Amino acid sequence: MTNILILTAGTRVKLVEYFKMLPNVKVVCTDASLNAPALYFGDAHYQMPCFTDPTYLERVLEVCEAENIDAVLPIIDTTSFILSQHKQRFTEKGIKVITSPAETVALTFDKRQLAKFCRDNQLPTIPTFDSLAEFEQARVAGLIDFPVFVKPAIGSGSIDNYKVHNMSELKNILANKKDMIIQAFIKGTEYGVDVYCDLETGELVDFFVKEKLLMRSGETDKARSANPQPVLPILQDLVRRANFHGPVDVEFFYDQGQWLISEINTRFGGGYPFAQACGKNYPQLIVNNINGKRNHVQNFAYPQDVILMKYPEIAMVTAVESNQRSLKRHVV
The missing domain is CATH 3.30.470.20 (ATP-grasp fold, B domain)
Incomplete structure:
Protein backbone atom coordinates (compact mmCIF):
# COMPACT_ATOMS: atom_id res chain seq x y z
CA MET A 1 0.00 0.00 0.00
CA THR A 2 1.25 3.49 -0.91
CA ASN A 3 -0.03 6.23 1.40
CA ILE A 4 -0.16 9.75 -0.02
CA LEU A 5 -1.00 12.96 1.84
CA ILE A 6 -2.45 15.78 -0.31
CA LEU A 7 -2.14 19.18 1.35
CA THR A 8 -4.65 22.03 0.91
CA ALA A 9 -6.86 19.84 -1.25
CA GLY A 10 -9.43 22.60 -1.77
CA THR A 11 -11.52 21.90 -4.87
CA ARG A 12 -9.06 19.49 -6.53
CA VAL A 13 -11.54 16.61 -6.46
CA LYS A 14 -10.43 15.18 -9.81
CA LEU A 15 -6.79 14.99 -8.69
CA VAL A 16 -7.78 13.09 -5.54
CA GLU A 17 -9.88 10.73 -7.65
CA TYR A 18 -6.99 10.06 -10.05
CA PHE A 19 -4.84 8.85 -7.16
CA LYS A 20 -7.76 6.85 -5.76
CA MET A 21 -8.13 5.05 -9.11
CA LEU A 22 -4.66 3.55 -8.75
CA PRO A 23 -4.36 0.10 -7.12
CA ASN A 24 -3.08 -0.12 -3.54
CA VAL A 25 -3.04 3.65 -2.99
CA LYS A 26 -4.46 5.32 0.12
CA VAL A 27 -5.16 9.07 -0.10
CA VAL A 28 -5.34 11.36 2.92
CA CYS A 29 -6.46 14.95 2.33
CA THR A 30 -6.05 18.11 4.40
CA ASP A 31 -7.37 21.65 4.25
CA ALA A 32 -7.82 24.58 6.61
CA SER A 33 -11.55 24.56 5.86
CA LEU A 34 -13.96 21.69 6.41
CA ASN A 35 -15.93 23.11 3.48
CA ALA A 36 -13.21 22.10 1.00
CA PRO A 37 -14.97 19.47 -1.15
CA ALA A 38 -11.85 17.49 -2.09
CA LEU A 39 -11.41 16.55 1.58
CA TYR A 40 -14.27 14.08 1.32
CA PHE A 41 -13.04 12.18 -1.71
CA GLY A 42 -9.99 10.65 -0.04
CA ASP A 43 -9.81 7.77 2.42
CA ALA A 44 -9.31 10.09 5.39
CA HIS A 45 -9.22 13.82 5.98
CA TYR A 46 -7.88 16.30 8.52
CA GLN A 47 -8.60 19.95 9.16
CA MET A 48 -5.30 21.81 9.41
CA PRO A 49 -4.23 25.26 10.57
CA CYS A 50 -3.49 27.73 7.80
CA PHE A 51 0.00 27.38 6.30
CA THR A 52 0.92 30.71 7.93
CA ASP A 53 0.40 29.16 11.39
CA PRO A 54 3.74 28.44 13.16
CA THR A 55 2.50 24.94 14.06
CA TYR A 56 1.67 24.02 10.46
CA LEU A 57 4.71 21.85 9.74
CA GLU A 58 4.40 20.03 13.05
CA ARG A 59 0.78 19.27 12.29
CA VAL A 60 1.66 17.90 8.84
CA LEU A 61 4.27 15.64 10.41
CA GLU A 62 1.74 14.46 13.01
CA VAL A 63 -0.67 13.44 10.25
CA CYS A 64 2.16 11.68 8.42
CA GLU A 65 2.89 9.62 11.51
CA ALA A 66 -0.77 8.87 12.25
CA GLU A 67 -1.47 7.69 8.69
CA ASN A 68 1.92 6.08 7.96
CA ILE A 69 2.40 8.45 5.00
CA ASP A 70 4.94 7.59 2.28
CA ALA A 71 4.80 10.87 0.36
CA VAL A 72 3.38 14.38 0.74
CA LEU A 73 1.97 16.27 -2.25
CA PRO A 74 1.61 20.07 -1.92
CA ILE A 75 -0.69 21.48 -4.62
CA ILE A 76 -0.52 25.23 -4.01
CA ASP A 77 2.55 27.46 -4.37
CA THR A 78 2.88 28.44 -0.72
CA THR A 79 2.83 24.90 0.68
CA SER A 80 5.19 23.75 -2.08
CA PHE A 81 7.59 26.50 -1.02
CA ILE A 82 7.28 25.73 2.71
CA LEU A 83 7.76 21.98 2.32
CA SER A 84 10.69 22.37 -0.07
CA GLN A 85 12.45 24.49 2.55
CA HIS A 86 11.97 21.77 5.18
CA LYS A 87 12.24 18.67 3.02
CA GLN A 88 14.99 17.21 5.20
CA ARG A 89 12.59 16.82 8.13
CA PHE A 90 10.43 14.55 6.00
CA THR A 91 13.33 12.71 4.39
CA GLU A 92 14.63 11.77 7.85
CA LYS A 93 11.32 9.98 8.46
CA GLY A 94 11.41 8.20 5.11
CA ILE A 95 8.74 10.47 3.58
CA LYS A 96 9.10 11.89 0.07
CA VAL A 97 8.04 15.47 -0.64
CA ILE A 98 6.69 15.59 -4.17
CA THR A 99 8.11 18.88 -5.38
CA SER A 100 11.31 20.29 -6.83
CA PRO A 101 14.45 21.11 -4.79
CA ALA A 102 14.22 24.17 -2.53
CA GLU A 103 16.34 26.41 -4.75
CA THR A 104 14.20 25.58 -7.78
CA VAL A 105 10.93 26.20 -5.96
CA ALA A 106 12.27 29.53 -4.65
CA LEU A 107 13.30 30.48 -8.18
CA THR A 108 9.79 30.02 -9.56
CA PHE A 109 8.01 31.34 -6.44
CA ASP A 110 9.37 34.86 -7.04
CA LYS A 111 8.65 36.11 -10.57
CA ARG A 112 11.57 38.54 -10.37
CA GLN A 113 14.00 35.69 -9.87
CA LEU A 114 12.33 33.67 -12.63
CA ALA A 115 12.62 36.53 -15.13
CA LYS A 116 16.31 36.97 -14.29
CA PHE A 117 16.92 33.22 -14.56
CA CYS A 118 15.35 33.14 -18.02
CA ARG A 119 17.36 36.15 -19.20
CA ASP A 120 20.61 34.73 -17.82
CA ASN A 121 20.00 31.38 -19.52
CA GLN A 122 18.75 32.75 -22.86
CA LEU A 123 15.30 31.24 -22.31
CA PRO A 124 12.53 33.17 -24.10
CA THR A 125 10.39 35.10 -21.64
CA ILE A 126 8.17 38.17 -21.33
CA PRO A 127 10.14 41.42 -20.76
CA THR A 128 9.88 42.03 -17.00
CA PHE A 129 10.89 45.00 -14.84
CA ASP A 130 11.34 45.09 -11.07
CA SER A 131 10.86 48.84 -10.58
CA LEU A 132 9.35 51.95 -12.09
CA ALA A 133 12.83 53.39 -12.71
CA GLU A 134 13.90 50.28 -14.63
CA PHE A 135 10.70 50.41 -16.70
CA GLU A 136 11.09 54.11 -17.46
CA GLN A 137 14.65 53.56 -18.62
CA ALA A 138 13.55 50.78 -20.97
CA ARG A 139 10.68 52.93 -22.26
CA VAL A 140 12.98 55.82 -23.07
CA ALA A 141 15.20 53.35 -24.94
CA GLY A 142 12.19 52.24 -26.99
CA LEU A 143 12.22 48.70 -25.60
CA ILE A 144 8.69 48.80 -24.18
CA ASP A 145 5.59 50.99 -24.10
CA PHE A 146 2.04 50.95 -22.79
CA PRO A 147 -0.10 49.01 -22.26
CA VAL A 148 1.74 46.91 -19.68
CA PHE A 149 0.71 44.21 -17.23
CA VAL A 150 1.34 44.70 -13.51
CA LYS A 151 1.13 41.88 -10.96
CA PRO A 152 2.66 40.76 -7.64
CA ALA A 153 6.19 39.35 -7.75
CA ILE A 154 4.90 36.61 -5.45
CA GLY A 155 1.31 35.60 -5.99
CA SER A 156 -1.13 33.34 -7.81
CA GLY A 157 -4.74 33.07 -8.87
CA SER A 158 -4.62 36.31 -10.94
CA ILE A 159 -5.06 38.34 -7.73
CA ASP A 160 -3.98 42.00 -8.01
CA ASN A 161 -3.27 41.70 -11.74
CA TYR A 162 -3.78 44.87 -13.76
CA LYS A 163 -3.62 45.95 -17.39
CA VAL A 164 -2.21 49.49 -17.27
CA HIS A 165 -2.55 52.03 -20.07
CA ASN A 166 -0.53 55.08 -18.97
CA MET A 167 2.14 56.36 -16.58
CA SER A 168 -0.30 58.01 -14.19
CA GLU A 169 -2.20 54.76 -13.70
CA LEU A 170 1.03 52.81 -13.29
CA LYS A 171 2.43 55.17 -10.65
CA ASN A 172 -0.84 55.04 -8.71
CA ILE A 173 -0.84 51.22 -8.59
CA LEU A 174 2.82 51.01 -7.60
CA ALA A 175 2.28 53.62 -4.87
CA ASN A 176 -0.46 51.51 -3.27
CA LYS A 177 0.85 48.01 -3.88
CA LYS A 178 4.15 46.53 -2.72
CA ASP A 179 6.49 44.10 -4.51
CA MET A 180 4.91 44.41 -7.95
CA ILE A 181 6.49 43.68 -11.31
CA ILE A 182 5.84 45.32 -14.67
CA GLN A 183 5.62 43.16 -17.78
CA ALA A 184 5.07 43.79 -21.45
CA PHE A 185 1.41 43.22 -22.32
CA ILE A 186 1.33 40.27 -24.69
CA LYS A 310 -14.71 21.84 -16.94
CA TYR A 311 -18.16 21.70 -15.37
CA PRO A 312 -19.32 21.87 -11.74
CA GLU A 313 -20.53 19.00 -9.57
CA ILE A 314 -21.99 18.97 -6.09
CA ALA A 315 -20.50 17.25 -3.03
CA MET A 316 -22.78 16.69 -0.01
CA VAL A 317 -21.73 15.81 3.53
CA THR A 318 -23.64 16.09 6.79
CA ALA A 319 -22.41 18.23 9.66
CA VAL A 320 -21.59 15.06 11.59
CA GLU A 321 -19.62 13.59 8.72
CA SER A 322 -17.62 16.77 8.17
CA ASN A 323 -16.22 16.48 11.69
CA GLN A 324 -15.16 12.86 11.31
CA ARG A 325 -11.57 12.05 10.41
CA SER A 326 -12.60 9.69 7.60
CA LEU A 327 -15.93 9.18 5.91
CA LYS A 328 -17.84 7.98 2.91
CA ARG A 329 -18.53 10.44 0.13
CA HIS A 330 -21.93 11.48 -1.17
CA VAL A 331 -22.27 13.02 -4.63
CA VAL A 332 -25.37 14.10 -6.52
Whole structure:
Protein backbone atom coordinates (compact mmCIF):
# COMPACT_ATOMS: atom_id res chain seq x y z
CA MET A 1 0.00 0.00 0.00
CA THR A 2 1.25 3.49 -0.91
CA ASN A 3 -0.03 6.23 1.40
CA ILE A 4 -0.16 9.75 -0.02
CA LEU A 5 -1.00 12.96 1.84
CA ILE A 6 -2.45 15.78 -0.31
CA LEU A 7 -2.14 19.18 1.35
CA THR A 8 -4.65 22.03 0.91
CA ALA A 9 -6.86 19.84 -1.25
CA GLY A 10 -9.43 22.60 -1.77
CA THR A 11 -11.52 21.90 -4.87
CA ARG A 12 -9.06 19.49 -6.53
CA VAL A 13 -11.54 16.61 -6.46
CA LYS A 14 -10.43 15.18 -9.81
CA LEU A 15 -6.79 14.99 -8.69
CA VAL A 16 -7.78 13.09 -5.54
CA GLU A 17 -9.88 10.73 -7.65
CA TYR A 18 -6.99 10.06 -10.05
CA PHE A 19 -4.84 8.85 -7.16
CA LYS A 20 -7.76 6.85 -5.76
CA MET A 21 -8.13 5.05 -9.11
CA LEU A 22 -4.66 3.55 -8.75
CA PRO A 23 -4.36 0.10 -7.12
CA ASN A 24 -3.08 -0.12 -3.54
CA VAL A 25 -3.04 3.65 -2.99
CA LYS A 26 -4.46 5.32 0.12
CA VAL A 27 -5.16 9.07 -0.10
CA VAL A 28 -5.34 11.36 2.92
CA CYS A 29 -6.46 14.95 2.33
CA THR A 30 -6.05 18.11 4.40
CA ASP A 31 -7.37 21.65 4.25
CA ALA A 32 -7.82 24.58 6.61
CA SER A 33 -11.55 24.56 5.86
CA LEU A 34 -13.96 21.69 6.41
CA ASN A 35 -15.93 23.11 3.48
CA ALA A 36 -13.21 22.10 1.00
CA PRO A 37 -14.97 19.47 -1.15
CA ALA A 38 -11.85 17.49 -2.09
CA LEU A 39 -11.41 16.55 1.58
CA TYR A 40 -14.27 14.08 1.32
CA PHE A 41 -13.04 12.18 -1.71
CA GLY A 42 -9.99 10.65 -0.04
CA ASP A 43 -9.81 7.77 2.42
CA ALA A 44 -9.31 10.09 5.39
CA HIS A 45 -9.22 13.82 5.98
CA TYR A 46 -7.88 16.30 8.52
CA GLN A 47 -8.60 19.95 9.16
CA MET A 48 -5.30 21.81 9.41
CA PRO A 49 -4.23 25.26 10.57
CA CYS A 50 -3.49 27.73 7.80
CA PHE A 51 0.00 27.38 6.30
CA THR A 52 0.92 30.71 7.93
CA ASP A 53 0.40 29.16 11.39
CA PRO A 54 3.74 28.44 13.16
CA THR A 55 2.50 24.94 14.06
CA TYR A 56 1.67 24.02 10.46
CA LEU A 57 4.71 21.85 9.74
CA GLU A 58 4.40 20.03 13.05
CA ARG A 59 0.78 19.27 12.29
CA VAL A 60 1.66 17.90 8.84
CA LEU A 61 4.27 15.64 10.41
CA GLU A 62 1.74 14.46 13.01
CA VAL A 63 -0.67 13.44 10.25
CA CYS A 64 2.16 11.68 8.42
CA GLU A 65 2.89 9.62 11.51
CA ALA A 66 -0.77 8.87 12.25
CA GLU A 67 -1.47 7.69 8.69
CA ASN A 68 1.92 6.08 7.96
CA ILE A 69 2.40 8.45 5.00
CA ASP A 70 4.94 7.59 2.28
CA ALA A 71 4.80 10.87 0.36
CA VAL A 72 3.38 14.38 0.74
CA LEU A 73 1.97 16.27 -2.25
CA PRO A 74 1.61 20.07 -1.92
CA ILE A 75 -0.69 21.48 -4.62
CA ILE A 76 -0.52 25.23 -4.01
CA ASP A 77 2.55 27.46 -4.37
CA THR A 78 2.88 28.44 -0.72
CA THR A 79 2.83 24.90 0.68
CA SER A 80 5.19 23.75 -2.08
CA PHE A 81 7.59 26.50 -1.02
CA ILE A 82 7.28 25.73 2.71
CA LEU A 83 7.76 21.98 2.32
CA SER A 84 10.69 22.37 -0.07
CA GLN A 85 12.45 24.49 2.55
CA HIS A 86 11.97 21.77 5.18
CA LYS A 87 12.24 18.67 3.02
CA GLN A 88 14.99 17.21 5.20
CA ARG A 89 12.59 16.82 8.13
CA PHE A 90 10.43 14.55 6.00
CA THR A 91 13.33 12.71 4.39
CA GLU A 92 14.63 11.77 7.85
CA LYS A 93 11.32 9.98 8.46
CA GLY A 94 11.41 8.20 5.11
CA ILE A 95 8.74 10.47 3.58
CA LYS A 96 9.10 11.89 0.07
CA VAL A 97 8.04 15.47 -0.64
CA ILE A 98 6.69 15.59 -4.17
CA THR A 99 8.11 18.88 -5.38
CA SER A 100 11.31 20.29 -6.83
CA PRO A 101 14.45 21.11 -4.79
CA ALA A 102 14.22 24.17 -2.53
CA GLU A 103 16.34 26.41 -4.75
CA THR A 104 14.20 25.58 -7.78
CA VAL A 105 10.93 26.20 -5.96
CA ALA A 106 12.27 29.53 -4.65
CA LEU A 107 13.30 30.48 -8.18
CA THR A 108 9.79 30.02 -9.56
CA PHE A 109 8.01 31.34 -6.44
CA ASP A 110 9.37 34.86 -7.04
CA LYS A 111 8.65 36.11 -10.57
CA ARG A 112 11.57 38.54 -10.37
CA GLN A 113 14.00 35.69 -9.87
CA LEU A 114 12.33 33.67 -12.63
CA ALA A 115 12.62 36.53 -15.13
CA LYS A 116 16.31 36.97 -14.29
CA PHE A 117 16.92 33.22 -14.56
CA CYS A 118 15.35 33.14 -18.02
CA ARG A 119 17.36 36.15 -19.20
CA ASP A 120 20.61 34.73 -17.82
CA ASN A 121 20.00 31.38 -19.52
CA GLN A 122 18.75 32.75 -22.86
CA LEU A 123 15.30 31.24 -22.31
CA PRO A 124 12.53 33.17 -24.10
CA THR A 125 10.39 35.10 -21.64
CA ILE A 126 8.17 38.17 -21.33
CA PRO A 127 10.14 41.42 -20.76
CA THR A 128 9.88 42.03 -17.00
CA PHE A 129 10.89 45.00 -14.84
CA ASP A 130 11.34 45.09 -11.07
CA SER A 131 10.86 48.84 -10.58
CA LEU A 132 9.35 51.95 -12.09
CA ALA A 133 12.83 53.39 -12.71
CA GLU A 134 13.90 50.28 -14.63
CA PHE A 135 10.70 50.41 -16.70
CA GLU A 136 11.09 54.11 -17.46
CA GLN A 137 14.65 53.56 -18.62
CA ALA A 138 13.55 50.78 -20.97
CA ARG A 139 10.68 52.93 -22.26
CA VAL A 140 12.98 55.82 -23.07
CA ALA A 141 15.20 53.35 -24.94
CA GLY A 142 12.19 52.24 -26.99
CA LEU A 143 12.22 48.70 -25.60
CA ILE A 144 8.69 48.80 -24.18
CA ASP A 145 5.59 50.99 -24.10
CA PHE A 146 2.04 50.95 -22.79
CA PRO A 147 -0.10 49.01 -22.26
CA VAL A 148 1.74 46.91 -19.68
CA PHE A 149 0.71 44.21 -17.23
CA VAL A 150 1.34 44.70 -13.51
CA LYS A 151 1.13 41.88 -10.96
CA PRO A 152 2.66 40.76 -7.64
CA ALA A 153 6.19 39.35 -7.75
CA ILE A 154 4.90 36.61 -5.45
CA GLY A 155 1.31 35.60 -5.99
CA SER A 156 -1.13 33.34 -7.81
CA GLY A 157 -4.74 33.07 -8.87
CA SER A 158 -4.62 36.31 -10.94
CA ILE A 159 -5.06 38.34 -7.73
CA ASP A 160 -3.98 42.00 -8.01
CA ASN A 161 -3.27 41.70 -11.74
CA TYR A 162 -3.78 44.87 -13.76
CA LYS A 163 -3.62 45.95 -17.39
CA VAL A 164 -2.21 49.49 -17.27
CA HIS A 165 -2.55 52.03 -20.07
CA ASN A 166 -0.53 55.08 -18.97
CA MET A 167 2.14 56.36 -16.58
CA SER A 168 -0.30 58.01 -14.19
CA GLU A 169 -2.20 54.76 -13.70
CA LEU A 170 1.03 52.81 -13.29
CA LYS A 171 2.43 55.17 -10.65
CA ASN A 172 -0.84 55.04 -8.71
CA ILE A 173 -0.84 51.22 -8.59
CA LEU A 174 2.82 51.01 -7.60
CA ALA A 175 2.28 53.62 -4.87
CA ASN A 176 -0.46 51.51 -3.27
CA LYS A 177 0.85 48.01 -3.88
CA LYS A 178 4.15 46.53 -2.72
CA ASP A 179 6.49 44.10 -4.51
CA MET A 180 4.91 44.41 -7.95
CA ILE A 181 6.49 43.68 -11.31
CA ILE A 182 5.84 45.32 -14.67
CA GLN A 183 5.62 43.16 -17.78
CA ALA A 184 5.07 43.79 -21.45
CA PHE A 185 1.41 43.22 -22.32
CA ILE A 186 1.33 40.27 -24.69
CA LYS A 187 -1.61 39.98 -27.08
CA GLY A 188 -0.76 36.48 -28.26
CA THR A 189 -2.36 33.14 -27.43
CA GLU A 190 -1.85 31.72 -23.92
CA TYR A 191 -0.85 28.09 -23.40
CA GLY A 192 -0.45 25.92 -20.32
CA VAL A 193 1.98 23.01 -20.25
CA ASP A 194 1.63 20.21 -17.69
CA VAL A 195 5.09 18.70 -17.17
CA TYR A 196 6.33 15.70 -15.23
CA CYS A 197 10.00 15.30 -14.37
CA ASP A 198 11.18 12.11 -12.69
CA LEU A 199 11.54 12.58 -8.93
CA GLU A 200 14.79 10.63 -8.88
CA THR A 201 16.59 11.80 -12.03
CA GLY A 202 14.94 15.13 -12.90
CA GLU A 203 14.53 13.88 -16.47
CA LEU A 204 11.64 15.23 -18.57
CA VAL A 205 9.31 12.23 -18.66
CA ASP A 206 6.09 13.60 -20.13
CA PHE A 207 4.21 16.80 -20.93
CA PHE A 208 0.89 18.04 -22.29
CA VAL A 209 0.21 21.34 -24.08
CA LYS A 210 -3.18 23.06 -24.01
CA GLU A 211 -4.31 26.29 -25.62
CA LYS A 212 -6.29 28.29 -23.08
CA LEU A 213 -9.72 29.25 -24.38
CA LEU A 214 -11.29 30.58 -21.17
CA MET A 215 -9.86 31.44 -17.74
CA ARG A 216 -11.79 31.67 -14.47
CA SER A 217 -10.22 32.81 -11.16
CA GLY A 218 -6.73 32.16 -12.51
CA GLU A 219 -7.46 28.60 -13.69
CA THR A 220 -8.12 27.26 -17.17
CA ASP A 221 -11.84 26.60 -17.59
CA LYS A 222 -11.87 25.66 -21.29
CA ALA A 223 -8.94 24.56 -23.44
CA ARG A 224 -7.87 22.85 -26.65
CA SER A 225 -5.17 20.16 -26.73
CA ALA A 226 -2.25 21.46 -28.83
CA ASN A 227 0.78 20.19 -30.72
CA PRO A 228 3.61 19.42 -28.25
CA GLN A 229 6.48 19.66 -30.70
CA PRO A 230 6.97 23.48 -30.91
CA VAL A 231 7.62 23.82 -27.16
CA LEU A 232 9.63 20.59 -26.75
CA PRO A 233 13.12 22.11 -27.31
CA ILE A 234 12.34 25.00 -24.95
CA LEU A 235 11.07 22.59 -22.27
CA GLN A 236 14.12 20.36 -22.63
CA ASP A 237 16.43 23.34 -22.20
CA LEU A 238 14.37 24.69 -19.28
CA VAL A 239 14.28 21.34 -17.45
CA ARG A 240 18.01 20.84 -17.95
CA ARG A 241 18.84 24.24 -16.46
CA ALA A 242 16.25 24.54 -13.69
CA ASN A 243 16.46 21.06 -12.05
CA PHE A 244 12.75 20.33 -11.82
CA HIS A 245 11.40 17.25 -10.06
CA GLY A 246 7.81 16.02 -10.01
CA PRO A 247 4.82 17.90 -11.50
CA VAL A 248 5.46 21.34 -12.96
CA ASP A 249 3.05 23.84 -14.53
CA VAL A 250 4.66 26.05 -17.20
CA GLU A 251 2.73 28.96 -18.72
CA PHE A 252 3.56 30.28 -22.21
CA PHE A 253 2.39 33.00 -24.55
CA TYR A 254 2.76 32.50 -28.30
CA ASP A 255 3.20 35.91 -29.89
CA GLN A 256 4.57 36.94 -33.28
CA GLY A 257 6.11 33.55 -33.95
CA GLN A 258 7.79 33.24 -30.54
CA TRP A 259 7.05 31.09 -27.48
CA LEU A 260 7.52 33.17 -24.30
CA ILE A 261 7.68 31.69 -20.79
CA SER A 262 5.23 33.57 -18.59
CA GLU A 263 5.11 31.75 -15.23
CA ILE A 264 6.21 28.44 -13.71
CA ASN A 265 4.66 26.63 -10.75
CA THR A 266 6.40 23.63 -9.19
CA ARG A 267 3.14 21.74 -8.59
CA PHE A 268 0.11 20.38 -10.41
CA GLY A 269 -1.60 23.14 -12.35
CA GLY A 270 -5.32 23.65 -11.94
CA GLY A 271 -5.81 22.54 -15.55
CA TYR A 272 -4.06 19.18 -15.11
CA PRO A 273 -7.36 17.20 -15.45
CA PHE A 274 -7.35 18.15 -19.15
CA ALA A 275 -4.06 16.25 -19.53
CA GLN A 276 -5.43 13.20 -17.72
CA ALA A 277 -8.53 13.28 -19.94
CA CYS A 278 -6.20 13.05 -22.95
CA GLY A 279 -4.41 9.96 -21.64
CA LYS A 280 -1.70 11.30 -19.33
CA ASN A 281 -1.32 9.78 -15.86
CA TYR A 282 1.08 11.73 -13.67
CA PRO A 283 -0.33 10.23 -10.43
CA GLN A 284 0.89 6.83 -11.67
CA LEU A 285 4.32 8.32 -12.43
CA ILE A 286 4.41 9.72 -8.89
CA VAL A 287 3.49 6.38 -7.33
CA ASN A 288 6.18 4.70 -9.44
CA ASN A 289 8.75 7.12 -8.02
CA ILE A 290 7.50 6.73 -4.45
CA ASN A 291 8.04 2.99 -4.80
CA GLY A 292 11.59 3.42 -6.09
CA LYS A 293 10.83 2.94 -9.80
CA ARG A 294 12.42 5.26 -12.31
CA ASN A 295 10.02 6.50 -14.99
CA HIS A 296 11.07 6.17 -18.60
CA VAL A 297 10.53 8.98 -21.09
CA GLN A 298 7.08 8.76 -22.68
CA ASN A 299 6.36 9.33 -26.37
CA PHE A 300 4.67 12.71 -25.65
CA ALA A 301 1.70 11.66 -27.82
CA TYR A 302 -1.96 12.49 -27.14
CA PRO A 303 -5.07 13.48 -29.16
CA GLN A 304 -4.74 17.00 -30.57
CA ASP A 305 -7.37 19.66 -31.29
CA VAL A 306 -9.69 18.23 -28.64
CA ILE A 307 -11.89 20.80 -26.90
CA LEU A 308 -11.77 20.32 -23.11
CA MET A 309 -14.28 21.88 -20.71
CA LYS A 310 -14.71 21.84 -16.94
CA TYR A 311 -18.16 21.70 -15.37
CA PRO A 312 -19.32 21.87 -11.74
CA GLU A 313 -20.53 19.00 -9.57
CA ILE A 314 -21.99 18.97 -6.09
CA ALA A 315 -20.50 17.25 -3.03
CA MET A 316 -22.78 16.69 -0.01
CA VAL A 317 -21.73 15.81 3.53
CA THR A 318 -23.64 16.09 6.79
CA ALA A 319 -22.41 18.23 9.66
CA VAL A 320 -21.59 15.06 11.59
CA GLU A 321 -19.62 13.59 8.72
CA SER A 322 -17.62 16.77 8.17
CA ASN A 323 -16.22 16.48 11.69
CA GLN A 324 -15.16 12.86 11.31
CA ARG A 325 -11.57 12.05 10.41
CA SER A 326 -12.60 9.69 7.60
CA LEU A 327 -15.93 9.18 5.91
CA LYS A 328 -17.84 7.98 2.91
CA ARG A 329 -18.53 10.44 0.13
CA HIS A 330 -21.93 11.48 -1.17
CA VAL A 331 -22.27 13.02 -4.63
CA VAL A 332 -25.37 14.10 -6.52
